[in-house]
Amino acid sequence: MITGILKEIKVAENRVSMTPAGVEAMVSRGHTLLVEKNAGIGSGFENGAYEAAGAEIVSTPEEIYRRSEMVMHVKEPQPVEYPLIREDQIVFTYLHLAAEEQLTKALIERKSVNIAYETIQKADGTLPLLTPMSEVAGRMATQEGAKYLEMTHGGRGVLLGGVPGVEPGTVIVIGGGVVGINAARMACGLGAKVYLLDTSLERLRYLSEVMPANCFPVMSSVPALRQLLPEADLVIGAVLIPGGQAPKLISRDMLPLMKQGAVLVDVAIDQGGCFETSKPTTHTEPTYMVDGIVHYCVANMPGAVAKTSALALTNATLPYAIEIANKGWKQACRENPEIRLGANVVSGHVTYDRVAEAFGLPYKEISSLLS
Numbered sequence: 001m002i003t004g005i006l007k008e009i010k011v012a013e014n015r016v017s018m019t020p021a022g023v024e025a026m027v028s029r030g031h032t033l034l035v036e037k038n039a040g041i042g043s044g045f046e047n048g049a050y051e052a053a054g055a056e057i058v059s060t061p062e063e064i065y066r067r068s069e070m071v072m073h074v075k076e077p078q079p080v081e082y083p084l085i086r087e088d089q090i091v092f093t094y095l096h097l098a099a100e101e102q103l104t105k106a107l108i109e110r111k112s113v114n115i116a117y118e119t120i121q122k123a124d125g126t127l128p129l130l131t132p133m134s135e136v137a138g139r140m141a142t143q144e145g146a147k148y149l150e151m152t153h154g155g156r157g158v159l160l161g162g163v164p165g166v167e168p169g170t171v172i173v174i175g176g177g178v179v180g181i182n183a184a185r186m187a188c189g190l191g192a193k194v195y196l197l198d199t200s201l202e203r204l205r206y207l208s209e210v211m212p213a214n215c216f217p218v219m220s221s222v223p224a225l226r227q228l229l230p231e232a233d234l235v236i237g238a239v240l241i242p243g244g245q246a247p248k249l250i251s252r253d254m255l256p257l258m259k260q261g262a263v264l265v266d267v268a269i270d271q272g273g274c275f276e277t278s279k280p281t282t283h284t285e286p287t288y289m290v291d292g293i294v295h296y297c298v299a300n301m302p303g304a305v306a307k308t309s310a311l312a313l314t315n316a317t318l319p320y321a322i323e324i325a326n327k328g329w330k331q332a333c334r335e336n337p338e339i340r341l342g343a344n345v346v347s348g349h350v351t352y353d354r355v356a357e358a359f360g361l362p363y364k365e366i367s368s369l370l371s
Contacts, residue, residue: 001325002032004068005050006061007039010075012283014042014306015313017072017093018321020053022314027054031325034058034068043310065089070325074313075300082106088347090329092321094118094133097344098245098358099272107345108361113329117317119243119352120342127242128338129320131178132312136302138182138238141265142171144296145234146190148263148287154294156261158233161191168192170231174220174249174274175238176203179267181211183236188212195228225250229257237266237274243344244354246271252290260292269297330370340366 003026005018016039018026023033033055037047047057058064065071065084073093077085079102085091087110095116097104107114117129127134142160149155149169162168171187173180176198184196188211196211197220198204207217218224229235229250235258239246246268255277268274269281277290280299287296302309320339324332333340344352349364356363 001328002034002067002069003321003325004058004064004071005033005035005039005055006064006071006073007036008042008074008303009061009078009080010300010303013075013300013303015074015300015303015310016040016043016045016306017074017310017313017317019043019310019314020045020049020055022318022321023050023055024053025318026322026325029322029326032056034064036061036064040310043306045310070321072317072321074303074310076100076103077106079106082110085110085112087111088113090115090324092117092317092324094270095344096270097352097355098243099270101359104345104350104355104359104361108348108350111348112345113343113347114345115324115329115339115342116243116344116352117342119344120320120338121242122338127178129313129316129342130240130242132316133302133309134178134240135182136305136309136312137267138179139186140301140305141179141183141236141238141267142186142190142234144286144298144301145171145236145263145265148294148296149233149261151261153287154261154289155263156233156259160187160234168214169233171195172225172228172232172235173197173238174225174236175240175268176200176207176217177238177240179240180236180238181207183238183267184211184215187234188215192234197224220249222249226254226257229254230259232258232262234263234265237264237268237278239268239274240271241354243352244271245358246274248274248276250275250277252276255291255293258293261294263294263296266295266297267301269299273297333366334370 070090
């Protein structure tokens with residue numbers, strides 16, 4: 001299969017969807033790899049490394065889209081790319097369609113085969129292609145939150161770990177999944193007092209066993225948040241509904257409960273955000289203020305640590321890319337239920353129920369398109 005690796009064009013997005021090692025693995029299985037010129041530069045991979053791995057370097061995205069049977073991105077296609085997507089072309093990337101109505105309708109119109117990294121799901125409910133970036137984003141959430149607590153960035157001037165004789169800062173992490181547990185571990189490592197909220201009692205029991213002594217698992221609820229928010233220096237939103245829109249857990253009328261200069265980091269912004277006052281930001285303009293509260297809502301946080309992220313992403317996506325390329329998308333979906341769950345919009349139909357629900361669009365079972 002001819003597979004194209006596109007250069008990312010979203011603002012300050014430096015990741016690449018496949019490393020030279022991944023390209024070599026695909027080429028060794030008989031596939032043709034086209035890599036857009038300088039696609040890997042931001043992640044530290046020169047064009048020559050891709051050529052040495054067996055790829056052809058292509059000058060423009062137009063040629064990649066024209067020649068490829070499958071194209072791979074890190075982030076969702078941008079509006080300038082919509083006209084380039086061909087009917088029946090496989091688009092394999094993070095899509096987060098439940099928060100992207102314009103993109104969803106464009107992909108329906110293009111009649112392409114759109115397989116989302118974030119909804120590929122194992123039988124145990126884990127999300128293998130979302131997990132590595134969630135690990136990165138969770139760790140970065142605490143790192144960035146700590147930075148924007150500095151007064152030069154509009155924050156309260158609090159050092160999360162404190163110093164001898166001065167109490168540490170307080171961190172609330174909402175959501176005890178992959179993002180949440182990584183954010184909480186980083187905050188605990190800095191020495192902060194950490195409240196880790198989740199709605200699953202079973203999960204809270206697990207967190208109580210594995211987290212450090214300065215982490216306090218708490219059953220998540222609106223009353224619990226209202227009680228804890230006045231204490232918080234940093235709040236990290238780490239909730240996830242796979243393939244669906246994030247619930248709004250902190251409303252604007254709750255912001256006055258917080259200290260002036262406290263920081264909100266919304267890791268769920270890709271799925272619409274879990275704070276009512278959240279709106280997507282970029283690495284070049286990462287924050288804004290609402291009612292004296294610093295909001296950090298960068299939609300591609302791992303793009304700031306592109307080298308780590310690109311390596312981690314390729315480790316996760318490569319087996320699925322190889323399977324799709326080896327078998328074609330229909331056979332891959334028939335034989336692998338994990339890939340089948342990744343199919344979001346196929347041949348003009350919405351095939352992921354939560355995306356259809358988000359925009360009131362007709363839903364079609366993917367199985368009906370696999371004959």
